Each structure stands twice: as C-alpha cells, then as structure tokens.
Amino acid sequence: MFVRDCWYVAAWDHELAPGRPIGRTLIGEPVVIYRAGTGGLVALADRCCHRLAPLSLGRVEGDELRCMYHGLKFDRSGRCTEIPGQDMIPATACVKAYPAVEKHSWIWVWMGDPAKADERLIPPAVGLEDPAWTLRSGHMDYEANYLLINDNLTDFTHLSYVHANSFGATEAFARSRPNVERLERGVRIWRWMSGGLREDAATRVHRRADGDMWQTYDFLAPGVLLMLTSTYPEGTAERFGQGPPDPGVVRPLAENFTSQAVTPITGKTSRYFFSWGPRSGEGSDAVADAMLQLAHMAFGEDKAIIEAQQRSIDTAPGQKEVLTSADVGPMQMRAVLQRLMREEASAAEAAA
Amino acid sequence: MFVRDCWYVAAWDHELAPGRPIGRTLIGEPVVIYRAGTGGLVALADRCCHRLAPLSLGRVEGDELRCMYHGLKFDRSGRCTEIPGQDMIPATACVKAYPAVEKHSWIWVWMGDPAKADERLIPPAVGLEDPAWTLRSGHMDYEANYLLINDNLTDFTHLSYVHANSFGATEAFARSRPNVERLERGVRIWRWMSGGLREDAATRVHRRADGDMWQTYDFLAPGVLLMLTSTYPEGTAERFGQGPPDPGVVRPLAENFTSQAVTPITGKTSRYFFSWGPRSGEGSDAVADAMLQLAHMAFGEDKAIIEAQQRSIDTAPGQKEVLTSADVGPMQMRAVLQRLMREEASAAEAAA
Amino acid sequence: MFVRDCWYVAAWDHELAPGRPIGRTLIGEPVVIYRAGTGGLVALADRCCHRLAPLSLGRVEGDELRCMYHGLKFDRSGRCTEIPGQDMIPATACVKAYPAVEKHSWIWVWMGDPAKADERLIPPAVGLEDPAWTLRSGHMDYEANYLLINDNLTDFTHLSYVHANSFGATEAFARSRPNVERLERGVRIWRWMSGGLREDAATRVHRRADGDMWQTYDFLAPGVLLMLTSTYPEGTAERFGQGPPDPGVVRPLAENFTSQAVTPITGKTSRYFFSWGPRSGEGSDAVADAMLQLAHMAFGEDKAIIEAQQRSIDTAPGQKEVLTSADVGPMQMRAVLQRLMREEASAAEAAA
DSSP, X not given: OOOOSSEEEEEEGGGOOTTOOEEEEETTEEEEEEEOTTSSEEEEESSOTTTOOOGGGXXXXXXXXXXXXXOOEEOTTSBEEEBTTBSOOOTTOBOOEEOEEEETTEEEEEOSOGGGOOGGGSOOOOOTTOTTBOOEEEEEEESSOXXXXXXXXXXXXXXHHHSTTTTOBOTHHHHOOOEEEEETTEEEEEXXXXXXXXXXXXXXXXXXXXXXXXXXXXXXXXXXXXXEEEEEOTTHHHHTTTSOXXXXXXXXXXXXXXXXXXXXXXXXXXXXXXEEEEBSSTTHHHHHHHHHHHHHHHHHHHHHHHHHHHHHHHTSTTOOOOOXXXXXXXXXXHHHHHHHXXXXXXXXXXXX | OOOOSSXXXXXXXXXXXXXXXXXXXXXXXXXXXXXXXXXXXXXXXXXXXXXXXXXXXXXXXXXXXXXXXXXXXXXXXXXXXXXXXXXOOOTTXXXXXXXXXXXXXXXXXXXXXXXXXXXXGSOOOOOTTOTTBOOEEEEEEESSOHHHHHHHHTOGGGHHHHSTTTTOBOTHHHHOOOXXXXXXXXXXXXXXXXXXXXXXXXXXXXXXXXXXXXXXEEEETTTEEEXXXXXXXXXXHHHTTTSOOOTTTSOOSEEEEEEEEEXXXXXXXXXXXXXXXXXXXXXXXXXXXXXXXXXXHHHHHHHHHHHHHHHHHHTSTTOOOOOOGGGHHHHHHHHHHHHHHHHHHHHHHHHO | OOOOSSEEEEEEGGGOOTTOOEEEEETTEEEEEEXXXXXXXXXXXXXXXXXXXXXXXXXXXXXEEEOTTTOOEEOTTSBEEEBTTBSOOOTTOBOOEEOEEEETTEEEEEOSOGGGOOGGGSOOOOOTTOTTBOOEEEEEEESSOHHHHHHHHTOGGGHHHHSTTTTOBOTHHHHOXXXXXXXXXXXXXXXXXXXXXXXXXXXXXXXXXXXXXXXXXXXXXXXXXXXXXXXXXXXXXXXXXXXXXXXXXXXXXXXXXXXXXXXXXXXXXXXXXXXXXEBSSTTHHHHHHHHHHHHHHHHHHHHHHHHHHHHHHHTSTTOOOOOOGGGHHHHHHHHHHHHHHHHHHHXXXXXX
C-alpha cells in the first residue's frame, strides 16, 4: 500500500523548534521528531516501549527524549538509557529509530530499511532560502488517499475544469496531451502550451500574457513534484521544434518554480506541502505574495474535488474506472510506485 | 433490505433549480438529478465512470451534464458524449440512468429495473399548489433506519405518549385500535375517534373541539403516508355505523390533509418529507402556518424517540421484540415490503 | 473483558432526582436508574422489550416506569404491568432488573448474577456528608479503557512527570517504590515519603511543608481507590520502622482523604468519579476548595496522557509492552480482575 524505502516529507523545517518534539503520522506510523541538543535530527517511533504513551508529549533532554508518563529516557538510536527507580534496563527497552534529514527546507524521514537510506534519493526540491527564487509556502490536509492527489498532479487536464476561475486555465489544457517520460523513480512531464491561460490570469502570474509557455516537471516517488514554468518569446516553441528550449540561446521572459510533496498520513488522509514563486528580482516579492493567494484558492479547489472523489469511491469500493488518454501520467506514476513496492517485497523475501 | 422497484421521493421540486444539479443518496446509491435544458428531469448515478468524482459537482450543458474534474460529458441516458482531447469514446464510458418524474411537488426516482418504471405506481400525494388545500411543507433528516419511521407512522398509539404536549393527544389513541386493511402496495388505516385530542389542541388545529373525528390514511410502499382528518358533527360516527362517512350526506365541519414520504438515504439514515394543512377557505393561511409550527414540534418529538430507539437497537443487534396488538399496522406494512422484495428477487432469479 | 459480579459506581447520588430516571451505560449495557415513589432505587435494562426504545426517556409512575414511546409500564422487578389497549400481557414482556444500592454518596449497580449481589462487597468509600472530612467532588469522562486508568491509579511514579506542575511532585515518586500487598479483591499500596512534593505544593495541600508523608490506599475491584494521606512530625517514619504509623501514639499534623471510582462505560470509554478533602476543622472549607481546583488540574493531566496512550495503542493493537518494577501495582490489580473473571467463567460453566 505504501513504498517504505523512500524519503517522506514529514514537516517544514520551521515547524521544528529546538526542544519541542513534534508527532507526525507517516504512512500510518506515528513518528516523533526532534532536534538533538548537539545538533541533527532524531526520528523515533512515537510510542514508548513501556506503556505505549506517545513520546511526542515527552521532554528533550540534551540529545535524548524522556517519556513524560513514567519517565523512561531514550537516546537518538531509540535505546532506553534510563528507567527511573530501576537499575537494570532490559535490552528490549527500545523504540524504532528512523533516518531523518533536513534538506531543501523540509524534514525528510526514511520509513523503510535504514540500511538503504541513501540521501542521494532525496528529490532536489528548491528550499525557501534559495536566492534564485522568491518563494512562499504552505500546507494543506486532505481527507483522501495520497494516490488521488498524485493522480491530480500528474494529469493537468483538470485545470480546464477545476481551475478555470483561479488559475484561469482554458480548455487548452484538457484538449492537449503533454509528453510523459518514465524516470527511474518517477515521471517527467513537459510541454509547450499557448493560450493555456486567460490573458488576465497569465498577466497576474507571469506579468505578461503573450509568449509561448514552457512547462516541465518531475514527479518523483513517493509524491514530490518539482516544476518549472517559463514564458518565452512567441515562436520559441517552434524554434526548438516543440522540444526543450535552451535558456542559453533564448532567455525566458518570466519564470516560476514550485516544489510540492504529498505525504500519506494514513490510507485515507494525506498532507500536502507546497512552495511557489517567481525568479527573484525587482518586484518578485509582490508577485510571490499574489501567487500564494492564488495557490491557496486553487489548491482548495483540488481539495474539494479530490475529497468528494474519495467519498464517492468509499460508497462503492472496487468500482471500475474507464481510463482515458489523459491518464498516462497517473498510470505511469502508479506503475513506478507498484514496481518499488514489488522490489521491496522481493528484497524482504530474499532476506527471509 | 430495500425495495428497488418503486418510486422514491428524492426532493421537493422547488429544491431543483434549472442548471443546478443536486446530489442525493437514495437507498445507499448516490444519484445526481438535474433539469435538462429542453425540459424534463434527468437522474444519473452520481459517480463519473472515469475517475469516480461526483457528477453533482458538474455543469449542466443543455440536456447534458459535464463532470467538472476532467471534463467528460454525459447525455440524459448516461452515455458519455465527450472526452476532451480524445476522439474515441469507449462503449463502457457511461453511467447508470434512473427514471425520474416530477409530480405532486415531489421529485420521484425509480431505483429498480427501468423497464418496470410505471408512473401509475406513484402514490397520489397532494401537491403544494392544489387549490383545495392550503399546505405548508418541510423536511427532516433522521439518524435512523426508514423502517422505524414507517413503524411510527403506521401505529398511532405513540401519540398519547410522544405527542401529549404538541398534538395534545389523550390516552384514547393508546387505548383504541384502528381498522387496518391490507392494500396491494400498502395498508389503509382508519377510525372514528372522539376525545382523542385535548380541547385546546383540537381547537388549535380544527378550529373546534366538539364533534366526531374521522381519520383515514393510506401508507404506501416504500413509505408514503396520505392522510385525511375530518371533524364531523357529533353522532356522525354512530350514524354511519362506525364506518366511513359519506361527505355527500354529512358535510365535515373541518378537514386537513397531510402527505408524507420516508426515503432511506442509507440503512442508518433517512429523509422525511411532509406537507400539512387545512381545506382552503377563509383564514386557512393562518391555520396552515400554525399547523406547520405544530408539525415541526411534533415531528421533532418523533425524531428524538426514534433516533434514541435506533441507538438502543445498535447497542444490542438482534435483540428480540415483544409485539403487541398495536403492531398490526407496522407488521402489515413490513410484510408488504418483504413481499415486494421477494417478488423482485424471484424476478431477478427468473431472468438469470 | 469486564468483571460482572461486582458493584459499579453508576452516578453520584445527587444526580438522581425523584421522578427523573437517568440512563447510564455500564460495561457496555444501557441501564436506567430511578428512585421508586415509595423509596429505594430501581435499575433496569434501558431498553423497552416492545420496540426497544430507551426507558430512560420514560415516566416514573409511583414505583413503576412507563415507556414513553407506546406506553408499556414496568414494575421494579422489570415485569410489564400494562400494555395500553391490550388486556393480555405475555410473560416475555419484561426487562432485566439489576440490584442497585445508594451508599457513600454513590449509586452502585451490580452487573452480574443478582443472587450473588452482596452489599458487603461495596467498598467502604467515604460519603460526602461524612462529618470527619470536608470533601469536594466531581467526575470526568475518558475516551479510554478503564484498565489504563486503573493502571495510572496503582502506579504513582507518573506523578513526577505528569503532575510536576499541579501536585508539585518531585522525582522522589519516580525513584522510590511503594509497598504493594495483594488483597482478596484488590491491592493495598502504602509508603512513607519525604521530599515527594515541592515546598509550595506541600503547603498548598497540607498547610505545611515539613514532616514525613504517610500515604496508604486500597484499590478494589472493579476500580475503586480509597486513599489516606497524612503528614506526621519529622522522624515518625523512622520511629515506626518505615511501617504503618499508630495515630494513637503520634498524631498526624495534617490529613486528607480521597475516594475515587473508575467505571467502564464501554471498552473504549470510562467515567471517573472522585472526592477529595482535608480532615474537618477550622479552615477546612477553604482548603477543600483549593484541593478541588488542584484535582481538576491534575486529573486533566492524567486524562490528556491516558487518552493519548489509548490512541497510541489503537494504532498498533497487540503491541507488546516492556514492564518495569513500577508496574507491580498495575499488574497485581490486573491479576485480581483476571482471577475474578476466571471465577465467574468457571461458575457459569458449572451452572450450565
């Protein structure tokens, strides 16, 4: 149901204050995360091995975390180092530790085999402090399975219907099909598009309504979207034969970048993290503010339809779907996740 | 669990504005209903065949309905007529269509075999615009199985306890038994009653406290109650040998009529539609207003006891009941529904 | 899952007004309790045998209770004595009756075999009117299984972490271990403690910060805690060899008493009743008021951690616990309840 051997976004890094553990449920497992006194992140199972109270209600003491029910203390590896009033500490007194990394403004937690936790697998999101971009950020909770959100993010035909008002998308999105390439751990989706946005909407986001729009994004396991949108002078798409432009040859007139992450909380709930904003430069702060407002409106539209879709699915589990040519992105992405899950299962079998 | 081959009240007709589809769950199935641009009602499964989003969030375009997630469009038979960006439309791209009729101020939907949808089976409720009556209307949602509400409406002994305050019912209702006749698709319940209401209550509803009260109603599958209550001069009951009066021979002093419908939403929730009011005439508007106020109070009393009954049943499923002679109406009605369900099962078996 | 042959606290006696039946769910069973007109308590299954409506919505008539749905009336033994409009009353028309006793300000209900209901098994709680003590009382509902609350009350190591702020408990509670004796139907827990409370906290409750604190309580099936806390002159613990003091020899400087009862509503919800206060005397009213305020704060802390513990357990049912030497009290108490349940099962088997 979930890929385990991958990095999940658990939180924005600014959610994690020193000395304040936070509890997050990731793919159904409660995890407590805190900053160790001597630096670095610690992520442990959020359930004391003694009487199962959540450690996220605990107290950080140096690098360690004390359960605030009966006082057991755990080090960063999850080993119990103190049972108040008792000298002997049994070897079974420990909780699971998860690899955790702070990178690109996000807290990433590896939910699978710790031996396989490879930081190079962290998707190259753009952090909020990156000087090249002026970004704004937020998050949103869904009452929906993460795959429905992944589907939404890998098929933009919905823009014409769900986001006609907010993003000002025209029917062009629904009527055209992007290029979809399979990657090792995701898909790459790109296209040239003209007339995809109403003039007023294009002006709002790109500060200009003319030109050819180039849009390319990677969507990487488990659910990370990294997308560049650029406006080039009219004719650029043709000049590059409808293929990727070379910014060294033609400079884009406007650009923006968004990093997004979908994290399953449970099989029926998810958290969606996002940042968005224009290339840094004169006036980019005001544009970034306007884009955030727009994002909240548009992502609220996604949430409404996706949660309704989830409720609809729940009233008829197992209902077959009739797929269309717009479902290439979603199906490729689901296939990648299926393959990763199969590989994990095989590895587990081989190890047993 | 539900009769399918019958007309269910889905809504008041005034709930359905042109161009505004509504979603209603009937016997556990989500249904979208809208007025076609060229006239007539359309009722379809409220679940797009593509990615299962609700069509009730869709957009009416002429006689057709477009899903507002990815833009598939459906005609009134449920056939998909457009997939944006794709020429070929597979034959499997369709949703179930339900026969739907607007009549007597209600939207009726046939949940069973469309070939058997016979409009003559629509119970002869009195519509809100009927000039003979001055009616007020409303609806109420129950956290209870529809059969518990049907039971309540086919056994008025509860009036003496549940409605002693609102309707001013005396113990006469509990101590007497009405006549119950089995009909093809329901039961007919009638009786003469004197002293059934306290004087103040009788005056409030009937504008007089004297006389013999004649009450007769049909309760028809799946849960439609059509009831006439008349006050005749004292002695009329005796004059007609306690049998049905002949209004051509003796004119009633006062009369009122109520149409009610119980529609299962799920097995645990139901919607209850009602209208009530006096014969039209001088002052009937004020009486109708007072009766609506009374109805809200009384039906709230029913809701309180029936929902408590449902919760009580839920804590001990399968608990046996000790029936009394007051349960003839409810049991006859349940037997009718059982027979209809058996007939449907036999027909389905024969067809297979 | 529950001991049946024991007295459960269903309510404070002041919750039960004459003529006003109350409905309470005890160990998953709905029970209606009322004061009979001629005196004495009546406790019946809160579910009419007719159509299963709750009798707690009913009307007390003398010693009897009338269901306010269709009017059936029941006597204190649960036998139906009237079916309105029907002469014959079938022998099956009855509801279960439970032994019920009002004692020590609580309403106690025996949920097991009525033949075994022995009033001597009612724990000797201190009633609110006892002149020796100045008591204040309250109750609190838990979204947690009762055993988690029992565990909390039989292991005070949690005071050092959960109640550091409210009760001002120091680490002394966590670092020491009390004496635990097994009783026939519970455990007795006692200890001498010095430095268990911060000075300010000790002053608040005991009106003095010096001295040796003597604490002893019985925790009796199903979940009744009766605890005496006394402050003795410094050196008293040593004088009695760390054993029970003799108040005839040395008079305590301050004393307080608390009676508490944990009653399972369902397997996942519980109600917690409590009273607490000092020895009666000059100024004891003000102290009792201050103690109640403190109790609400501290018991709120327990509720927060125990409900979090329950939620944590629910996300991983069957998760093993690593017990410590602090768990002697909880485990002894659980063993007593297990033994009582086994004895009931054996008796039921022998009877069959």
